[in-house]
Amino acid sequence: MRLEITPYYAAILALLFIVLSIRTIKARREHKVPIGDGGEKSILRASRVHANFSEYVPFTLILISMVELQSYSTWIIHGLCLTLLTARLAHAYGVSQSNENFKFRIFGTATTINIIGVCAFLILIKPLIPSI
Numbered sequence: 001m002r003l004e005i006t007p008y009y010a011a012i013l014a015l016l017f018i019v020l021s022i023r024t025i026k027a028r029r030e031h032k033v034p035i036g037d038g039g040e041k042s043i044l045r046a047s048r049v050h051a052n053f054s055e056y057v058p059f060t061l062i063l064i065s066m067v068e069l070q071s072y073s074t075w076i077i078h079g080l081c082l083t084l085l086t087a088r089l090a091h092a093y094g095v096s097q098s099n100e101n102f103k104f105r106i107f108g109t110a111t112t113i114n115i116i117g118v119c120a121f122l123i124l125i126k127p128l129i130p131s132i
Helices: 006-030 041-069 074-096 102-125
Strands: none
Touching: 006 041, 006 074, 041 074, 041 102, 074 102
């Protein structure tokens, strides 16, 4: 068994992570705040988008990789990965806005958590129903 799909999405998400990192660095430079947020809301928003991404995405990718290693359909893997990418883009967009539309944040967070749950479920049921 080989991982054939998840690494490509991981690479795309890694590029998004770099963009979020650069946005945080730029905000800190602009306001001359080397660490923390210095009370600047723009830095807080940028750093929280970046931190939230780094808190959820690696673990979720590990779970998706495990689902892929169990030989689930490529459609399931693409579906999980595309949904994760969409969720993280929505979350980043929503939280980045100073006049935040909470729908994007809620969608991003809830969808990411649901992907984690779906992966856990798929991993746990595979030994019980090997044909899926």
